[in-house]
Amino acid sequence: MIMVGSLREDAFGAFSSTPYVVASDPDAIFARALAKGAERVYAPRDEPYGGRGAGFRDPEGVVWFVGSYDPWRAAA
Numbered sequence: 001m002i003m004v005g006s007l008r009e010d011a012f013g014a015f016s017s018t019p020y021v022v023a024s025d026p027d028a029i030f031a032r033a034l035a036k037g038a039e040r041v042y043a044p045r046d047e048p049y050g051g052r053g054a055g056f057r058d059p060e061g062v063v064w065f066v067g068s069y070d071p072w073r074a075a076a
Contacts, residue, residue: 020053020065029066030054041065 023029027044033056034040041055041063053067 018063018065020067022068022070023066024068026052026054026066026068030056033058033064038064 021029030044037059038056041057044052044054047053047067047069049069051067051069053065053069055063055065057063
């Protein structure tokens, strides 16, 4: 699943439609992204709303968030 966030500005800067990719192992995706040249936005962490997530900026400047939180499973 891919969710797209709204335009906002916060501690990480201004973002346009920021993608959030739901994945079973966000830590592995984060590590792979950094190994390929991405910059850390925030390291993997347990989120207060459930799941585990991380953020990174790819070499083209796009900010991505990846995490295990699935809103469809959380609602069940």
